Amino acid sequence: MRFSRLLVPTTKETPNDATLASHIYLIRGGFIQSVGGSGLYNFLPLGKKVLDKVRAVVKDELDKAGCQEVSLSFVTPASLWQESGRFEKYGKELLRFKDRKNNDFILGPTHEEMMVNLVRQTVKSYKQLPLNLYQINLKFRDEIRPRFGLMRGREFLMKDGYSFHASEEDMKREFDLMEETYKKIFTRLGLAFRVVDADSGAIGGSGSKEFMVLADSGEDTIVVCDACDYGANIEAAVCQEKEFTTDTKTQVITMKALYDECISEIVTFVLPESEVLEEVKACNAVKANDLVDVESPADADRHVIDNTLKECTEYVNPEYADISAVQEGDACIHCGAELRYTKGIEAGHIFQLGTQYSEPLGATFLDENGKAQPMVMGTYGIGVSRLLAGIIEQHHDEKGCVWTKESAPFDLHILVSNIKDEAQVALGEKLYEQMKAKGVDVLLDDRKDRFGAKMKDYELLGIPHAVVIGKKLSDDLVEFVTREGMVKEEVSSSAIEALLNERF
């Protein structure tokens, strides 16, 4: 591709709402364009190329693991969601609308219902199981507050996979296979990540794990052990039991628990004064949809006491649960070493769903005895567009993007310094044609601009390697540049061909 023909609107100025490196550089580098704010983005040619490359890695590894790609209708009849009970339950993030015949529809925020519907219509026998189907398609979640560019858009590209099994054991086998497959994907993309235990949230199910791209800008706090591989989202983290006595000072936190159909109750949570209430755990302990602060003091309907206070008996009908957050320095549940906090970007999440969707939606198969059984399911997601942001969060410097090999928009960038210098142009064109012939995806900067402007754009775009053909060509020298660290090697014009042939 010739730079002069490529639509890459790079800018010097940072958009005023961008604070994260990934947001700033993806906009400034002309990869994406905001659509009237509000978490919607257009992918320009370069952004689309990166997205496709990331997507290709995801697809390649999944296909190798035996998964099959499908594409489900993005507009979904509400009736399916009414069947599963999520039409009412999902909340305002679900975009609902009507068609001309006044039928209800939604834009899919996740596709359990759709995939179960597909499978229940086509799979009838245990002989057809197991099955792992996925798609890499748009999702829409009407987020309360979209922000951080691609990190939390309302419309985003997600890989969502669903597996169907005749038994719990087989589903667990697939779950482990997906964990390994996801590790391969994240590794190929050049990401530093950690697999952590997680809360299952709105999707439901048990035994879920999150794939956290490690970055200080991450929105999730994760608890990790440096001595072993234990890691967990703070929402689900556990540690070795701490000793408290009846003398322990306690704190009482009163909250309102919200349930379906506008039902609520007042709950008091009691935990040692030294501990911190973990709201997700607390919410799970009372099986509520949400916990909110109470405006005025009220008598509690229930009392939930932290497990560490089993001795405490001053309440009637106490319920015990783990409701305190693991703190830094607590002992690892596996090895006893000190735990610490770090920040992560949730880029993947895998769930053991069981029969949570197959039962209400009637997805059954006939077993060896001809008896109908609900399919046992797993579900597996990767935020593909979020991965782009994750890659840049981990791979950038003060000058711009530093794409990893498998995510880069081009393999090689050839920069001709002065387009009026015939010798420079001739060498640039020659190398460009040679590399293209080899199947290398190469970008030739053939623009009329000055050297500085072209170099700034190279640094901003962050293609892994560049050949800079400049005024030293009169001494038969060109530069081979490695974007990471901006390492420059001077080589002769004949040696550059050998070098490129060796590298690509």
Add this chain to the structure above:
RNA sequence: CGGAGUGUAGCGCAGUCUGGUAGCGCACCUGGUUUGGGACCAGGGGGUCGAAGGUUCGAGUCCUUUCACUCCGACCA
């Protein structure tokens, strides 16, 4: 939804207090010079000032209503 703020050219902003011909930087177009670190000179195009209503001889500016977006909390790949 709670709190704070902003809407003026593609982007970033000034002008609003104190009403009087719509401005600056970047980007864009034309011509020329320049070509190793985001060049320079000259000329040029681009706006229903978020929307609606009101006050006024006159509204970007004052009043009312409304919409959108951004930032801080709960949700999520």
